[in-house]
Amino acid sequence: MIRLDNLTKVFDTPDGAVIAADHISMEVPQGEICVLLGPSGCGKTTTLKMINRIVRATSGKVFLDGEDTSGLNTEDLRRNIGYVIQQIGLFPNMTIEENITVVPKLLGWDKNRYKVRARELMDMIAMDAEAFLKRYPSELSGGQQQRIGVARALAADPPVMLMDEPFGAIDPINRAVIQDEFLKMQAALKKTIMFVSHDIDEAIKMGDRIAIFREGKLVQYSEPDELLSAPKNAFVESFLGEDRALKRLNLVRVRDVVSDDIGTVDVTDTLATARERIDSHGYRDAILMVDDRRRPIGVISRDTTASQQGYCRDHTRGLPAVVHLDDDLRKVASLMFAHDTTWLPCVDDHGRLCGQITQRDMTHHLGSRYRSRRPARPVVDGDRPAGS
Amino acid sequence: MPIRSLSSALKLGAVILIFLAGVWAQASGLVDDFLFYWPDVKYLSVQHLWLTLISGSLAIIVAVPLGILLSRPSISKWAESLMQLLNIGTTIPTLAVLALSMSFLGIGTLPAVFGLFVATLLPIARNTYVGLRSVSPALMEAAAGLGMSPMQRLLRVELPNALYVIFAGIRTALAINIGTVPLAFLIGAGGLGELIFTGIDLYDTVMMLSGAIPTALLAVGVDIVVALITFLIVPRGVNPGRQR
Numbered sequence: 001m002i003r004l005d006n007l008t009k010v011f012d013t014p015d016g017a018v019i020a021a022d023h024i025s026m027e028v029p030q031g032e033i034c035v036l037l038g039p040s041g042c043g044k045t046t047t048l049k050m051i052n053r054i055v056r057a058t059s060g061k062v063f064l065d066g067e068d069t070s071g072l073n074t075e076d077l078r079r080n081i082g083y084v085i086q087q088i089g090l091f092p093n094m095t096i097e098e099n100i101t102v103v104p105k106l107l108g109w110d111k112n113r114y115k116v117r118a119r120e121l122m123d124m125i126a127m128d129a130e131a132f133l134k135r136y137p138s139e140l141s142g143g144q145q146q147r148i149g150v151a152r153a154l155a156a157d158p159p160v161m162l163m164d165e166p167f168g169a170i171d172p173i174n175r176a177v178i179q180d181e182f183l184k185m186q187a188a189l190k191k192t193i194m195f196v197s198h199d200i201d202e203a204i205k206m207g208d209r210i211a212i213f214r215e216g217k218l219v220q221y222s223e224p225d226e227l228l229s230a231p232k233n234a235f236v237e238s239f240l241g242e243d244r245a246l247k248r249l250n251l252v253r254v255r256d257v258v259s260d261d262i263g264t265v266d267v268t269d270t271l272a273t274a275r276e277r278i279d280s281h282g283y284r285d286a287i288l289m290v291d292d293r294r295r296p297i298g299v300i301s302r303d304t305t306a307s308q309q310g311y312c313r314d315h316t317r318g319l320p321a322v323v324h325l326d327d328d329l330r331k332v333a334s335l336m337f338a339h340d341t342t343w344l345p346c347v348d349d350h351g352r353l354c355g356q357i358t359q360r361d362m363t364h365h366l367g368s369r370y371r372s373r374r375p376a377r378p379v380v381d382g383d384r385p386a387g388s
Numbered sequence: 389m390p391i392r393s394l395s396s397a398l399k400l401g402a403v404i405l406i407f408l409a410g411v412w413a414q415a416s417g418l419v420d421d422f423l424f425y426w427p428d429v430k431y432l433s434v435q436h437l438w439l440t441l442i443s444g445s446l447a448i449i450v451a452v453p454l455g456i457l458l459s460r461p462s463i464s465k466w467a468e469s470l471m472q473l474l475n476i477g478t479t480i481p482t483l484a485v486l487a488l489s490m491s492f493l494g495i496g497t498l499p500a501v502f503g504l505f506v507a508t509l510l511p512i513a514r515n516t517y518v519g520l521r522s523v524s525p526a527l528m529e530a531a532a533g534l535g536m537s538p539m540q541r542l543l544r545v546e547l548p549n550a551l552y553v554i555f556a557g558i559r560t561a562l563a564i565n566i567g568t569v570p571l572a573f574l575i576g577a578g579g580l581g582e583l584i585f586t587g588i589d590l591y592d593t594v595m596m597l598s599g600a601i602p603t604a605l606l607a608v609g610v611d612i613v614v615a616l617i618t619f620l621i622v623p624r625g626v627n628p629g630r631q632r
Contacts, residue, residue, distance in 0.1 A: 052533055079535035089530025093548035093623040102544075103534050136625030152534070162533075 002028040002051065002160055002192055007060035009046050020046040022216040023060070028209065030065075031190035035203040038213035039239070044196050047213070048162050051194065052081045064160055079106055082153030082161035082191070086168045088145050090137035096148055097133040103156040114155075121151040124185060143174040150182065154189070163195045167202070179205060200240060204228070204250055212236050225251050248366055249330040254323050257365045258346045260355040264290045265300060267313040274312055275305035288345055289316055294352045296322055296345045322347050325354065329362055418594070425598035428583060433602050436579040439497070440566045440610065443504035447565075448558060451509045455516020455554070456542070471517060478510040482568045490575040500569075500577030507568055508561040515557025519550030548623050555618040562614060566607045570599070580606075 009021040021043040028034040036044035049055040051062050053074050062069045069077055090099050097118050104114035122129035125147040137145055146166065153161055167175045183206065186193070197203050203210050204224045211221040220232040228248045231237040240247070263281035265274045267289060278287045278300075285302040289312050298316030308315055320339035323332050323346050335344060336359060343358040413419050458467045486503040493499035523546050531545045547554075573581030580599040587596025624630045 054529060054533060075535045075537050077535075078533060081533075083530070083533035085526060085530060085533065087524070087526030087530075089524075089526040091527060091531070091545055091549075092625045093545070093551075094625065102536075106535055106540070138625060 001030045001063075001065050002034075002194060003063040003066075004047070004051075005061040005063065007047060007050055007062065008058050009043075009050060009055060010058045019216045021050065024218050026211060026218060026221055028192055028194060030192055032208040033186065033193040033195055033206055034209045034211060035195045035197050035207035036211050036213060037197055037200065037203045037207075037239075038219075040198065041215075042213040043216040044211075044213045045164055046216075048164055048194055048196050051160075051162055052078050052083060075106075079103055079156065080158050080160070082158045084146075084149050084153045084161070084163040084166040086165040088142075088149040088169070090145055090148060090152070092137050094136075095133065096135055096137070096140070099137065099148060100133075100152050100155055102152060107156055109156075117155060121155060124154070125151050126181065143170055143178060146170055146178060147181075154191075159192060161191045161193045163193060165196050165198070168197075168199075175202075182206075200247065201250070204247055212239065214239075245366055246330075246333075249333055249362075250328050252329045252365060253325070254327050254329070254332060254346055254357055255325045257329065257361050258325065258355040258357050259361060262288065262345070262353070262356040264288045264294075264296075264353065265312050267291060267297075267311070269312050271300070271305045271308055271310055271312060271315060274300045275302075278302055278305065286317075288319075288353070288356075289313075290353055296347065296353050320344070323357060324348075329366075332357055333362065421594040422598055425583065425595060429580075429598055429602050432578060432580045432582055432599070433606065436566075436569050436603070436606060439500060439504060439569050439572055439577060439579055440562065440606075443501045444508055444562050444565050446501070446505050447508035447512055447561065450505075451512035451561075452516050452554065454509075455513045456520065456547075458513070458517045459520035459546075467517070471514065474510050474513060477506070478514075482507045482564070483571055483574075486568075486571055486575055495576035497577045499575055500572035503575075504565055504568060504572065508565045511561040511564065512554070512557045515560075516550070516554050519553030519557070520546050522553070523549045549626055551622045552618065552626060552628065555614065555622060559611060559614045559618070562610050563607060566610050567603070570603055 004024050004026050007021060007024040008019070011018045011020055024043075024047050026034075036048060038044050046055055050057040050060075064081075090096075091102070094102075097115075100118045100121055101109075101114040104117055109117070118133060119129045122132065127144065127147060132140070132144075132148075137148070140148065146169075150166065153163075167178055170178060179202065195206060197206070207224055209221065210224055210227050212219045212227070214235055220227060220236050222230075225248060227236070228240060228244045228251070231240055231244070237244070263277045263283065265277060265287055274287055278285075281287070283302070286299045288296055289298045289300055291297050296319055298319050300312050300316055304315045304317075320341050321335045321344055323335065323344050325346060325348055332344060336342065342360070343356050345353055346355050346357055348354045457463070458470060482503070485506050486500065489499040489503040489506070493502060527545055527549065528541065531541045536544065569579045570581030570584050572579050573585055580603045583599025584596055584603070585599075587593065587599060619627070619629050622630075
């Protein structure tokens with residue numbers, strides 16, 4: 001747990017005092033990632049660096065796991081905090097192994113212990129220990145270097161980590177991969193992390209909580225979904241962008257929106273049965289066909305049932321796409337646009353049908369958060385046609 | 389030896405030329421003339437090297453800590469102006485330095501070593517300072533953030549990363565030093581300058597060359613030795629000569 005209590009930094013400049021961080025008080029619960037977000041010069045980095053005293057606080061206190069850190073000696077404090085910076089800062093004169101084991105050596109671990117630890121860490125970041133430990137940083141790509149940077153910060157298993165735009169210098173494709181890997185690691189390690197970013201999408205992806213800074217002040221501190229649906233003021237709103245409702249698509253899983261009310265036909269059903277079901281479910285122009293293990297395999301259009309006779313299996317159209325229960329709504333929306341459809345079947349891990357997701361459900365789900373925050377307005381929840 | 393390219397033809401040509409030069413030197417009696425000075429060359433070369441070794445190592449012992457001291461953040465305010473002062477020092481001709489040191493310390497080995505020491509000091513101190521200052525701030529922040537004390541930062545991060553530049557300074561300084569030692573003869577410290585200057589005064593080309601050629605060879609030899617030490621000591625990750 002990290003708790004900041006009225007943390008303040010005043011820089012003396014020739015033009016007078018500049019308040020870089022103004023009475024920042026916040027708390028990051030155990031095992032969560034808190035992203036500090038804001039435009040440059042807003043005080044987010046200063047706030048982060050006051051925690052490990054790279055920047056000396058003018059006033060205020062930092063508590064780690066409830067303990068006031070002002071009594072600790074600076075080196076001891078830092079050795080118990082993992083630190084990752086944007087420029088990575090691997091020591092070019094040391095091999096990867098020496099880089100990773102810097103902190104264990106400072107802490108006086110014996111040789112066997114830190115050698116074993118180096119190999120553990122390489123496994124953790126999915127890099128081949130034999131191939132990389134003896135190399136030098138200059139022989140690695142940017143993405144590999146940043147993985148090593150993270151491993152170095154994790155070496156002595158610190159409970160708290162500070163990350164200053166750690167993935168900022170990596171190309172977008174590698175960045176997404178490293179973010180995913182990092183989240184996977186974090187799910188197992190449960191570190192308490194402060195993470196500085198200026199990228200809203202990164203903040204939404206990585207953060208359990210997001211703190212928005214402006215001109216040295218903490219403006220809003222809340223969970224990403226809350227932040228996007230209820231920005232506190234005009235600044236936060238404009239910082240999040242006009243498309244903030246779209247950004248929320250990233251946060252919602254198909255699982256949360258899926259409706260299991262879906263009519264289907266089997267391959268052995270006749271077109272007449274299909275027609276009947278289309279009508280009884282009120283679908284506009286098609287119905288989903290599933291095989292004997294309830295895996296979606298095609299659609300039967302209303303026109304076909306009107307003009308043709310026979311069995312469904314002989315008159316199916318191809319399936320546009322299916323979505324998985326764990327996909328986020330951004331992917332769903334993208335698929336809907338790509339296939340010009342307003343609904344998609346949802347499947348579970350075994351590829352079996354477990355419901356459908358419609359454009360209407362999505363807009364309704366996202367919209368309900370906004371509506372619930374405004375003065376009472378009746379929510380119309382009757383007409384939900386599936387299919388189109 | 390089959391000749392496949394221009395460069396191998398040139399090599400072969402050079403070997404033949406050197407051989408012919410040798411034949412000519414032997415035939416004209418030049419080799420015998422040089423051999424006449426051989427005992428002098430041996431004795432004076434050792435003296436020459438001693439002067440370089442003593443003044444050079446004293447300079448390294450003083451200049452490296454001085455450079456380190458100047459690069460510390462606590463005195464960064466004055467470091468630049470001190471560095472300017474040292475730069476002015478390097479512009480004083482070494483002959484003038486020797487003359488000045490003679491006027492204080494008299495003649496003999498002591499003033500020569502002192503003069504050489506001063507001339508060698510500056511390039512090493514400057515390179516140490518510049519090398520340490522050019523270590524990336526990101527590295528320093530990482531080192532501090534991981535919990536290294538200022539001394540650990542200096543020994544494990546700053547010095548290893550500045551070592552290549554420091555050695556470049558030592559190499560330049562020793563080249564200056566060994567090339568300046570002949571002047572030390574003028575204030576009575578001996579060295580190969582004895583043959584060079586006497587040769588000039590007597591208009592004896594062979595005598596002069598018996599001093600000049602070994603001086604050049606010593607300079608090249610010392611340079612190679614320092615380059616070798618650089619290659620071996622500077623960590624592989626920051627050594628341009630050892631990158632794969």
